Amino acid sequence: MAIDFFSDYRMTINGQLVGANEQIDVVNPATEEVIAAAPDASREQLEQAVAGAKAAFASWSQRPVSERQSLIASIGDAIEANAEEFMRLLTCEQGKARAGAEWEVGGAAIWCREIASQELVPHIEDQGDGRTVEVRRTPLGVVGGITPWNFPILLAVWKIAPALVAGNTMVLKPSPNTPLCTLKLGELINSIVPAGVLNIVSGGNELGAWITRHSDIRKISFTGSTATGRKIMESASGNLKRITLELGGNDPAIVLPDVDPQQVAQELFWAAFQNSAQFCVAAKRIYIHEDIYDEVAEALVTFAATIKVGDGSQQGTDLGPIQNRMQFEKLRDLLSESQKEGLKFLVGGDIPDGQGYFVPITIIDNPPEKSRVVTDEAFGPVLPLLKFTDIDDVIARANDTEYGLAASVWGKDVDKAQAIAKRIEAGTVWINEVHSFSPHIAFGGHKQSGIGIENALEGLSEYTNSQTIYTNSNAGAN
């Protein structure tokens, strides 16, 4: 099916592509130009989407799982067949450069196919004497999905694929900052699954709040900030919705003295700055042992000078702009406060005049542990390097945060690195690598970085209830 990716953005509601009375302007963050208008769903349209999803649940949930799996796998094929258009549109609305767009769109196709290979098999126990106990998983009903603006396609697929494979139907809302790729994804999926199975509604935060309070929605799967996660947990309580919350992070990286400073510097650079550091699992505080601190810092600064920040659609750009004005202004404020505090900038720090939400790569030399650049989730390319001498001390500093999403440890002595990893309060700890994900490996945050798991059978099971059936075949025996 041929889709025009560059105009006519409509929502998918109960199998129909529809506009709305109100519109949201979508801005290209590299140029600040309005590139499109997306529908701003009314409350009535949300009601239609939920009603469509509720009606579709009856037959979708009863379809053999193999049929659902095969349809979700073919969504992966359709994403791949339209990859070039998705990548171009993603760069226009999100800002990321080509390599990042390839990673995201390619990942979305892989996720659909791999999640489609997963199944929660019922467990049957023979109790003897003609009695059996079957423990099986049943779908929940209508699931509400809410996504952020940093990886709009991949994070939507992380929700759509398991929700639908498990037999649920869905109403998903993208961020108002990046609705375009998700609307086109909805159009594409609408040509594959029956009407009402997947509904995409675009709109602002209020639409999100309506979804989380809706009494016919049985679960919310949310990726976004911790502040919004707290609100969702509260409003989802009305009908005891299940919730999966993937929230913010302030990931520490701990660099031990036995690493090669030159080699580790490049890996640390990408750990911190990938997607212009608009990454929940970006390394956001780098603790470097004092013996190699100066060498690693210098190598990071040298490597940073080789990176081109610019319009993601131009060849040779490594890192794009900040995705939206609000985030850009937050970073401007953080930088100006850091300058007033007298922090030492090894590189960057000044936002240039001109078009586009561009923040330069900024590296700060050993700021106080309580400064905002260390304690806050910057969600932009502002990176503090911190010195340490003692392992117990650095672990305590790494854990001294409300967040617990991910972390990394860098060292040649792998036993030592693993011993440190096990003492870190985070859902994922990488050793000598970062940002490895798999549809078959659990991902989720500790502390205020979230509740629940995405990916793996554990993530799939969060889209289900557990049901136990006791059968006594000795009917009338007593």
Ligand code: NAD
């Ligand atoms: P956000 O919380 O502001 O918005 C996320 C989504 O929630 C948007 O679609 C928004 O419209 C909606 N929303 C806002 N208020 C709402 C409300 N009251 N009720 C329901 N929905 C509401 O987050 P953002 O700025 O789009 O994304 C950045 C944040 O997301 C960062 O904190 C980042 O760390 C986090 N994030 C986490 C992960 C993860 O997997 N843990 C992944 C990516 C991003």
